[in-house]
Amino acid sequence: MDGEVKQSFWRQVFWPRLRNNRMAMAGAVIVLAMAFLALLAPLVARDPGHIDIALRLQAPSLLYPLGTDDLGRDVLARILYGARISLLVGFVAVGIATVIGVVLGALAGYYGRWVDTLIMRFVDIMLCFPSFFLILAVVAFLEPSIWNIMIIIGLTGWMGVARLVRAEFLSLRERDFVLAVRAAGARDSRIIFRHILPNALSPLLVSATLGVAGAILTESALSFLGIGVQPPTPSWGNMLIAGKQTLGSAWWLSAFPGLAILVTVLGYNLLGEGIRDALDPRLKE
């Protein structure tokens, strides 16, 4: 019964709303296209690490649609392989942030009292730090590797999720259905994860989608500053370093990697906002 109600909500309310939102659909197309390109990179692209000095700094042509870089590598191939890095960092970082945020937010909201006070003060303190400072400091102390970057972006990005989950738990924990399962003798962990948390999934979906966009932006900024993904692994951020070094002479080295970031982030933001609107009960037709 409960399952059927949920089914019909997603199919009869959420999906038609999302489908009618042109901006959200544009976002979904971008997100899917990028995911496909990243997956298919080894099949369609040249070797992103193949150096040919004779071909260095070639402007875009039929043979090299996005030109070549200062070592003669194919920019298109590097952008396609860079998509794998960006998406991987985005998803793993958001995954980490979501897990931490859900656990802490659920504990705070469910148990209340001193648990709540302790966790939420911790959230307040973490929010005081300019997160880019914190990330920069830790990334520079650890060896800058793609795994460290994911972990640190995740560790500094869970506070919003925790607040959101806590708010859901506060409003749900005294509801009749929770009292009923508790009276039936369910353990706390079961109440939290099986009965209350599923109700918080839709706002989590929105925050995760928007979070991917944010994590991609952060990773590219770190890589651009030279403390993110390290060459020769291609990432959109570290490709732009070459763009800075050839300022004024090879526009394609600055233009295309940045455009790739912009389009991808745009896609996730559009889709995230679309999902939010589709889930918003105040926006009924």
Added chain:
Amino acid sequence: MLPYLFKRLLLMVPLLLGITLISFVVIHLAPGEPTDLQTQLNPEVSAELQQRLRAQYDLDQPLMVQYGKWLGRLVRLDFGDSFSQDRRPVTAKIAERLPVTILINVLSIGLILVVAVPIGILSAVRRNSHFDRLTTVFVFVGFATPSFWLALLLMDVLGVRYGLFPIVGLKSLGYDYLSWSGRVFDMAHHLVLPVFVSAFGGLAGFSRYMRANMLEVIRQDYILTARAKGLTEKAVICKHALRNALLPVITILGLSVPGLIGGSVIFETIFAIPGMGKLFYDGVMMRDYPLIMGILVIGAVLTLVGNLLADLGYALADPRIRHS
């Protein structure tokens, strides 16, 4: 007002303690030591000298003792001496860089307000017009544009290709020989691109936020009342609606402080501006522990101050807050 201020200040104390603790733990959990850089790379340094360096920086003490000593000095605004070549006090280094960062951030907040507020109001009042659609597109593109990429493009096109703006630093070479007004112009000329870049992301966010506020306010009963008593649309929007829609902006301004300060690392590094962000980046590259801890703490304290100012501004603007 005074009791309110006092209460707010008191609430800041535990936050400050937490900030120092987290800064300290984060930096010290990372592997590697500052003395490594100075000793392992230099074959002439003996193990004995390395020990002496460790002792000098308290690195041979347990973490809690190090933290206690550091906190004790912190209360006197003493962050210790920088590990870099010049060995100057961290406080002095930050003090000479901080005004630059604050100046740029204040200018960009000003720019954001001047541009984003009218855009937000117009697109709310003319909802679903061409103007509203256009700004919505701008907002999404603005959100998705990496600031460092925007900086790169502007440097390339406006700086290198057309030579309209300088792309490095805050002053020209002959700055010291310029007249007073010449200096102001020279610095303003250097500031155009950095301020624009640091404001860009905020522009998108703020105009969106302003639009949402305005839409919310226009729906309220008191706006209906104002219209019903025959006020012109201009008076309804500019007097009755605008004031209420502007209130939450104060809070958002306060909340945007950490983002702006964090962003300063990016544009100060790109434009080689001698501000706190560049200082931090250089410190991170050199593993300058005292400097990094100092700037982390200062950055967080600036955030707290920003939030406090926002709350005070809110209380000043809205008597309902002050008296509750």
